[in-house]
Amino acid sequence: MSERFSEGFYKAIFEGCSDAIYVIDPQSSRILDANTRAWTDLGMSRERLLQHSVISLQQGVENEEHWAQIAEMIYSCHPQAFTFIGRHYHQHGTYFPVEVYTSVIEFEGQPLFLSIARNLDRTSSQREAFRTKDARLTYALNEAVDGLWDWTIDTGEVFFSPQLKRMLGYLPHEMEPTLETWSEAVHDSDRGRVMAALDEHLSGRDDSYSAEYQMRKRDGSYIWVRDRGRVCQRDEAGNPLRVVGMVHDITRSKGLEDQLREQASHDHLTGLLNRRAGYIHFSKQLSYALRYNQSLTVCLIDLDHFKNINDSFGHLAGDSVLKHFAGLMNITLRKSDSLMRWGGEEFLLLLPNTEVASAVKLIGQLKEKLADNPAELESGEQISYTFSAGLACCPLHSQALDALIKCADDALYTAKGSGRDTILVSDESGIEQPGLF
Incomplete structure (x- = not known):
């Protein structure tokens, strides 16, 4: 196969791929190139897309420091692809779910990131999966505005939904699925009160668990959350086996509440x-x-x-x-x-x-x-x-x-x-x- 034909062949593959392909600068996260599917999925022109970076396109990637941590993980996975489920920004101001595979390639002596992003809203297999109850629950866990958790008491294992991880600045594969991961993230000044509220529900003295507290994010800062949960499974003796709940970020409303209180006094x-x-x-x-x-x-x-x-x-x-x-x-x-x-x-x-x-x-x-x-x-x-x-x-x-x-x-x-x-x-x-x- 001639060199000229080979170049055209690979260009055809690049443009004809049904998934979005991005070439990314590892240092700045800037988009260096992308195929037609990429800017079509995002509702942008090619010129508009090339003005963006991963930080501006990927929900949950907060700043340059956060991107540097992600880039380090991508390098550590090489030669395997770094995989995660995320959400990409659309020109209309909405987000859509994507499955992203990122590999490290070298071009003219410089390392580059090559990301292949599959739009999960477009896949027929995804639509088919939503016909089952479990798949609808999975979708809710991934796409709900609030973060969800599911605690199996006898094993101590806790499932944290992707949205909850994004809320706290974590990547999908991060956060150990244990109760300690959650309890240690609760602010020291709130932990005793929150654990007491949870115990009140587990013991049957309260119909449900509800608490407002400060929760530590991945970068060490804190957000205010409203956390609600309920026992959904008990054994024959009435002992709780499984608890599910929802965490909502109320930092903004807390700030407004404090501001109004300050203005009032x-x-x-x-x-x-x-x-x-x-x-x-x-x-x-x-x-x-x-x-x-x-x-x-x-x-x-x-x-x-x-x-x-x-x-x-x-x-x-x-x-x-x-x-x-x-x-x-x-x-x-x-x-x-x-x-x-x-x-x-x-x-x-x-x-x-x-x-x-x-x-x-x-x-x-x-x-x-x-x-x-x-x-x-x-x-x-x-x-x-x-x-x-x-x-x-x-x-x-x-x-x-x-x-x-x-x-x-x-x-x-x-x-x-x-x-x-x-x-x-x-x-x-x-x-x-x-x-x-």
Whole structure:
């Protein structure tokens, strides 16, 4: 057979193959060449396909680091083909199941990967297999959005579905099929609670098993999952023999849940506790102080002439001043102290285990810190500002939350009326107070 005829012959085989063929760069996973079936299956043109890589086409291959691990496995299998069931991306935004065989070849002194991918949606044998119940179950285990598991209790063997493995970043042949593989992937802080929930169901005290917890992925990071299961087979004595369940990735919804919780309890501008959450925190601090017979000083702070800042520099500058104050106080205050935004330009500061004299000294230090560190706008312009403060102390002035706030608020009102930039302690106790500072 002549060399010219041989080249044409192999080209005809390449283009005439009923399965997709890809030539892949082992280093970058970039697609170097492919046959007509490949870009037809993907709904792309040849030019479009050659802009892709395995990372962008294969669901479950997350990044360059993950690809490097896969490439190492492909090399380790040589001269045998590396085989796995995966899902390829279609131009329309969907995925379809494929059976992929990848071999290492050498061309002009350079190693290349040659992958043959069979579209399982197109095979008549696959359609025929779906006519049986077991095959439909197999399809569900492979293609369900959620990851599925099947635990045989007496042997300790656990079947992990391909989708569950993909969810955790594993390849189809990875993850030892044992209970320990799962239990060790559960976050340390959740493991005891999760195992207790499972035991409640196995013992018959709960109708089903359900738990939300953090689960470790192949790369060491964690995702939040909702895990549900039920005993599907018992022996004559009622002892559980087999349990099946489903794992759903709820990381995104958990993130939104945490975000909503944060927004509900924190001021969006300064990141401090808002007034609603501040009341709850204040109540806990006050209960602690009363229980252990400790002083708790409450300080209401109001930024002086804040309206003038808004009028002179604009509301964005006013926002910058509020954020500057909160940030400066947070890095200056003690770890035990709590600063919260009470409303507008007013802040509430809790000083646990602190008597009045010590609190006055601390607030004075905060005023000095503020004088040395004016707010700086994006334009580079600096704004110097001051604050007034009113203080009340438990048990000196009151042991009730609302009464302490009123005492501090009255002292603040008097301080602002006395010229501002002032610290004043409440005189509601009937005890001679330190006066103006």
